[in-house]
Amino acid sequence: MTGRVLRGVAAVVVFAVSVFPVYWMVLTAVKPTRDIQAGTPTFLPLSVTFEHFGTAVSVAGFWSFWRNSLVVAGGAVLLSLVMALLAAFAVARLRWKGRRGFVLMVFVAQMTPWEALLVPIYVIARDTGMLDTLWMLTLVYFMITLPFTVVTLRGFLAAIPVDLEEAALVDGCSRAQAFRRVVFPLLAPGLLATSLFGFITAWNEFAFANVLIIKDQDDRTLPVWLSSFSNTFGTDWGATMAASTLFMLPVLLVFLVLQGRVTTGIVGGAVKG
Secondary structure, three states: OHHHHHHHHHHHHHHHHHHHHHHHHHHHHHOOHHHHOOOOOOOOOOOOOOHHHHHHHOOOOHHHHHHHHHHHHHHHHHHHHHHHHHHHHHHHHOOOOOHHHHHHHHHHHHHOOHHHHHHHHHHHHHHOOOOOOHHHHHHHHHHHHHHHHHHHHHHHHHHOOHHHHHHHHHOOOOHHHHHHHHHHHHOHHHHHHHHHHHHHHHHHOOHHHHHHOOOOHHHOOHHHHHHHHEEOOEEOHHHHHHHHHHHHHHHHHHHHHOHHHHHHHHHHHHHOO
């Protein structure tokens, strides 16, 4: 009984520590400026205002930056899903020389700190004339999300019995038809999980977007846009927190709606195969 209580208390503490920064962000977004700048912080709103959200939305180019983030993150996820699905199928279903080495290489790529490649990627983008282009940013995010997508889909594919494909082949389906009609529908939770987590990774990335988009400010993404609330007179914390809330809201809503399927996909892809 005592152990259960201690685990419950520990869970509550971890939850509170994890949620508090988000709570403080939203609280600051709806506080009037006088309460934000008060010497004594308040943990409950004395009054509520939405003027900071108006300030954030009224920043020049807000909807363009929103579109840029959607295009870049969505494009990277689609590319990584297509390529990772082919690679995961080859690793999970086929036997070929060098397969273990390929899997090891994918794991190493997943553990690589991508910030270490910031300078080489900048040089490549400069020499190929792809600086200040959303295409280059999309390719970089595709490169970042691909290893995780391959690893997860490989595990999920390995968890699907091969007998199902063989039964479809016996019934007259080709290998492509068996995959499309039998395996692909069963991959829905895995595809959903990997696409969502890949999207979150690309959506939140700041360093590459800040370095690769220099001259053409209209091609900036939302994480870079958030830095526009800092100027020579200080930081507009209310507008910054309101912008951060708007930035977080779409992904949070999608995650809450699809939480069950995402959890199933991640567990299946992480522990099977």
